[in-house]
Amino acid sequence: MTSKILFSTLAIASILSAASTSCGGIYYGNNAPDILNPKLTPKTKELCYSEFAVMHSGLSRTPLWSAEHLYGSKLNIKVERSNDFHPEERLNSDERAELSDYARSGYDRGHMSPARDFNTPQSESECFTLANMVPQDHDNNTKLWSGIEEATRTLAKQKGELYVITGPIFIGTNLQRIGGRVLVPTKIFKAIYDPSSNQGAAYLVNNAPGNEYQEINIAQxxxxxxxxxxxxxxxxxxxxxxxxxxxxxxxxxxxxxxxSLPVPAPKTVKPSASLKEQCGTKHTCKEMTSCEEATFYFTQCHEAHLDGDGDGKPCNKLCK
Incomplete structure (x- = not known):
């Protein structure tokens, strides 16, 4: 079954969902992600678990994201895999996925926060809630994505701790649903933040067979x-x-x-003069003539003050 696009990919400047959270210890700075698209906000519900957190969408019947605070020292502790797939009882029945939705669908029940990240029977069992799942291509789930999950654990052991946000992306005008209810993502991401270096990046994959993936910056x-x-x-x-x-x-x-996968990167202006000369000419939003020009000065000339509200976008009056 197909569905008209639910989630626009056009950015807007205003924040429609506050970053406060009741799930302590999971998010960097104890701030959950901000939802910027009004079409993503209806029927959302935050779900707290012992070692991860989910922002669930009753429209897609999947998580918008699943978040973890990974400690490398805990990843060496192994627990038996429960395979306890179950619907999330805290969600309304018309807003949650059921086991019957995935049955004979051709898609895996793909973990966003994976079972091997957890070191207690409780947290391992909790991660098998369908609120932590998306319909995932089997080849992708068992090969490339599994490799990305293992690489993330390796990095957590090296760094000591990481903050990880994993989720689906829905792009297109003919999105599929399994069971006539659960939306199938077109892409899946895993974003990683290292607090020791104040650096981050993300893996991005198509929800499809193959080994193609991309590493992109958090702004992208x-x-x-x-x-x-x-x-x-x-x-x-x-x-x-x-x-x-x-x-x-x-x-x-x-x-x-x-x-590389096709990813819309922020547009930049190609300077006619040298970068040094170009970057020395303008310093305020009032001097910018377009969003593209403001983005160039923000990204290439390191004019961080152009992002006055810290939303990752310069000169909001131009870059609406």
Whole structure:
């Protein structure tokens, strides 16, 4: 079954969902992501678990994101996999996914916060709630995405701790639903923030077979999702991606197979003069003639003050 697009990818400047959260200890700075797109906000509900948190959408019947605060020291503790897939009883029956929606659908019940990240029987069992799942291509789930999850755990062990936000992206005019109810994402992301270096980046994949993935900066991801992923992350840090380990599969990595996916990057102005000369000419939003020009000065000339409200976008009157 198909559905008309529910989630616009056009960015807006105003915040429609506050970043406050009742799920303590999960988010960087204890601030949940901000929802910037009004079409994403209806029927949302925050769900707190012992070691992760979900912002659930009753429209898609999937999470908008699932969040973790990963500690490398805990990842060495293993618990038996429960496979306790279950509907989320805290959600209204007409807004949640059911096991019957996934049955014979051709899609996996794809974890956003994966079972191997958790080290207690309670948290491991909790992550099998369908509120933490999206319909995921089987090849993607068991190969490339599994490798990305393993690479993230490796990075957490190296860094000590990471904040991780994982979620689906719905783009297109003919989105599919399984069971006639649960929306199938076209892309899936895993955003990572390292508090020790104040750096972050994200993996981005198509919800499809193959080994193609991309590493993008947090600003690009926020533009693509219309969600301010890490509200407390410095705007200038969002522009430059930190290095991420390549996905690890069966003792190998996919570094040589990495290829770019089409991602809308922020537009920039190509200066006719040298970068040094161009960057020395303007310094305020009043001097900018277009959003493209403001973005150039913000991203290329490091004029961080152009983002006065810290939303990752310069000169809001121009870049609405």
């Amino acid at each position: 991801l926020e533009q693509l999702t219309n969600i301010r992923i890490f509200p407390k992350m410095a705007a200038i840090s969002k522009q430059t991606p930190m290095p991420l380990p390549s996905p690890q599969m069966h003792g190998k990595d996919l570094a040589n197979m990495n290829s």
